[in-house]
Amino acid sequence: MSSIYLDNNATTRIDPQVVATMAEVAGWRLANPASQHREGAKARRLLEDYRLQLLEMLGARTRGMATDRLLLTSGGTESNNLALLGLARPGTRVLISSIEHPSITAAGQYLAAANYDVRTIPVDSSGVIKLNELDRLLQESETSLVAVMMANNETGVIQPVADAVALSHRHGARFHCDAVQWAGKRATEFATWDVDSLSVSCHKFHGPVGIGALCLRHGVGLTPRLFGGFQQDGLRPGTESVVLAAGFATAMQLSLTCDYSEVAKLREKLETGLMALSSGVQIHGRSAPRMPHTTNVSFPTMDRQAFLLAADLQGLCLSAGSACASGSSEPSPVLLAMGLERTWVQNAVRISLGRDTTAEEIDRALLKIDKILTGSPKR
Numbered sequence: 001m002s003s004i005y006l007d008n009n010a011t012t013r014i015d016p017q018v019v020a021t022m023a024e025v026a027g028w029r030l031a032n033p034a035s036q037h038r039e040g041a042k043a044r045r046l047l048e049d050y051r052l053q054l055l056e057m058l059g060a061r062t063r064g065m066a067t068d069r070l071l072l073t074s075g076g077t078e079s080n081n082l083a084l085l086g087l088a089r090p091g092t093r094v095l096i097s098s099i100e101h102p103s104i105t106a107a108g109q110y111l112a113a114a115n116y117d118v119r120t121i122p123v124d125s126s127g128v129i130k131l132n133e134l135d136r137l138l139q140e141s142e143t144s145l146v147a148v149m150m151a152n153n154e155t156g157v158i159q160p161v162a163d164a165v166a167l168s169h170r171h172g173a174r175f176h177c178d179a180v181q182w183a184g185k186r187a188t189e190f191a192t193w194d195v196d197s198l199s200v201s202c203h204k205f206h207g208p209v210g211i212g213a214l215c216l217r218h219g220v221g222l223t224p225r226l227f228g229g230f231q232q233d234g235l236r237p238g239t240e241s242v243v244l245a246a247g248f249a250t251a252m253q254l255s256l257t258c259d260y261s262e263v264a265k266l267r268e269k270l271e272t273g274l275m276a277l278s279s280g281v282q283i284h285g286r287s288a289p290r291m292p293h294t295t296n297v298s299f300p301t302m303d304r305q306a307f308l309l310a311a312d313l314q315g316l317c318l319s320a321g322s323a324c325a326s327g328s329s330e331p332s333p334v335l336l337a338m339g340l341e342r343t344w345v346q347n348a349v350r351i352s353l354g355r356d357t358t359a360e361e362i363d364r365a366l367l368k369i370d371k372i373l374t375g376s377p378k379r
């Protein structure tokens, strides 16, 4: 029997329509969009058209004098690194929420080692940032950059970004938002949210791996991290892939027509089923507003590593948390930041659905989880 893929926060399966578009564009055998000849100009026009489509679909300003910018990158990790290292001003404070993806926290550690005053914004027990703490940290010292994600990759908990942006701007700080787990599932409103920069990754919404974007508000200056080309105004040089950009625009387009309320119903079915399987099951962040595709669950009787191993043997693809930390048995910093007891953190498993997940797969997954739990030695 085929495996059941419930690790969509790590990556989603590429949509066949995206594959078809990319194959078609690859078949055109385009020139380098930076080349001066007519074939190069043709590739450039296509690329800029995809870029404009993406900006529009992400709710950015595309008309008038103050238009926003979209830098194509290799994905969420690069976009987050570029934003953190490129927007923070030396000698100032940088504020990072305690539940950010490793591509933000590790960039923060790099800044801290370079003598930036990097501080953490704490979260409450449901995984939502404490706005009063953000306010206090902003008042204490001149802050150049605040980074708070839109939705957490481990729990799905949605952050009060609008309020955090307003506070940050009131104190003269730029605001970066990692929207990797949000974009392609819910409407992204770059201009309305008033953020200064925003990260998106295409493989999180059934597009190809290897392309993402950093949206930059009009007028926001960015220090580049790569050198050696004039592409994208030198802010992110290197030959742009028209084929990947075509896949990106198509995946985004398809995501706009997808109804995630169906995914929310499946997640509800899964969580109800999980709670019926074993008493004392804990679903983390459940009391906060969450994305419809993510569940983070601890079973009281089962260690996470043993559970994931047994699940894999059953053909059930789940994960412990961030894909960047998979393979590591370190407890999740996100759940620790929420103040969870270590045993619960140690047992936590992430189950993430995609728009191609079916009710039949959820039923089969629950049967397999039941088998794993009843077959496991009680602690």
Ligand code: PLP
Residues within 6 Å of the ligand: 009, 010, 074, 075, 076, 077, 078, 080, 101, 103, 149, 151, 152, 153, 178, 180, 181, 201, 202, 212, 322, 323, 324
């Ligand atoms: N940010 C978040 C919230 C993520 O979930 C991920 C990937 O899991 C990333 C950033 C990194 O994205 P990418 O895999 O495209 O580098």
